[in-house]
Amino acid sequence: MSVAIRFSAVKKRFGELEALKGIDLEVREGEFFALLGPNGAGKTTLISVLGGLTQADSGKAEVLGSDVQRDYRAARRKVGIVPQELTFDPFFTVRETLQFQSGYFGLRRNHAWIDELLEQLGLASKADANMRSLSGGMKRRVMVAQALVHKPPVIVLDEPTAGVDVALRQTLWAFIQRLNGEGHTIVLTTHYLEEAETLCNRIAMLKQGELVALDDKAALMASHSARVLSLRLFPDVLPAALQPLLVSQEGGAYQLKLDDCGTLEAMLATLREAGVAVQDMEILKPDLESVFLDVMGRKRG
Numbered sequence: 001m002s003v004a005i006r007f008s009a010v011k012k013r014f015g016e017l018e019a020l021k022g023i024d025l026e027v028r029e030g031e032f033f034a035l036l037g038p039n040g041a042g043k044t045t046l047i048s049v050l051g052g053l054t055q056a057d058s059g060k061a062e063v064l065g066s067d068v069q070r071d072y073r074a075a076r077r078k079v080g081i082v083p084q085e086l087t088f089d090p091f092f093t094v095r096e097t098l099q100f101q102s103g104y105f106g107l108r109r110n111h112a113w114i115d116e117l118l119e120q121l122g123l124a125s126k127a128d129a130n131m132r133s134l135s136g137g138m139k140r141r142v143m144v145a146q147a148l149v150h151k152p153p154v155i156v157l158d159e160p161t162a163g164v165d166v167a168l169r170q171t172l173w174a175f176i177q178r179l180n181g182e183g184h185t186i187v188l189t190t191h192y193l194e195e196a197e198t199l200c201n202r203i204a205m206l207k208q209g210e211l212v213a214l215d216d217k218a219a220l221m222a223s224h225s226a227r228v229l230s231l232r233l234f235p236d237v238l239p240a241a242l243q244p245l246l247v248s249q250e251g252g253a254y255q256l257k258l259d260d261c262g263t264l265e266a267m268l269a270t271l272r273e274a275g276v277a278v279q280d281m282e283i284l285k286p287d288l289e290s291v292f293l294d295v296m297g298r299k300r301g
């Protein structure tokens, strides 16, 4: 499978701060890829480098073989980026905004696709409304439509669902999944890890400007997170021998790391010997959030 996006040793500094410390990363054509990381990890900076909006200090970024610096126009045509920040001209209507963006790409007969975007993103009734009159969520929809106006083969969404309602999330993801099914490559950054877990096949995690994890979702989940055993005890005391396994304590329940089911028997025996009864027990399956916290070196809750 060919490469949709390639970052090679991309470095970027803002004064003293090393926002990107030499990122090597490839996204393959047709993937639904998640780029995750805590606030300030460098996700938006990396995406800005890809869009040619930020110039890397060294290294290079390519979209479908076009270098975003040397071959800016070709690269720009191949990628649609939905930015995190809402930027728009308040005097244009929604349709004018999309027509103007089409003109930027030299697309004159783009009406059918613009109508489809308006329809698919629930914007049809707002087509003639001025941008300034729209709610935040509606403006976000226009940002998505604007990025897709030239039907780019590679689509990058930087936190597209931050602060938007359930209806948009569902419409947006249904539409983006359809585009992915038709062969478009999708890269998504989000702090909603369950969205990434549901939608993406491969995941990269950034921390302080470095790539700290990169794998298929299933492999990442299998390698990084053990199952968790949630226990309610009477008396409410965790024996000292089990303290090293404690992951967190939430709402009167102890969450203990459970490597395999053999460990479970030993844990129950320890409780029995300490005279502590199990009032309730649940085995929690690993999720992307637990993997994320594990990779980032943090504990849940």
Ligand SMILES: Nc1ncnc2c1ncn2[C@@H]1O[C@H](COP(=O)(O)OP(=O)(O)OP(=O)(O)O)[C@@H](O)[C@H]1O
Pocket (backbone or CB within 6 Å): 014, 017, 019, 037, 038, 039, 040, 041, 042, 043, 044, 045, 046, 084
């Ligand atoms: N123009 C800039 N000038 C100075 N520092 C910047 C600039 N842009 C980004 N930074 C810094 O670079 C680091 C990476 O920021 P970036 O926005 O890429 O992170 P992020 O992973 O997208 O975070 P978030 O999840 O909050 O969007 C941060 O410490 C940020 O403060």
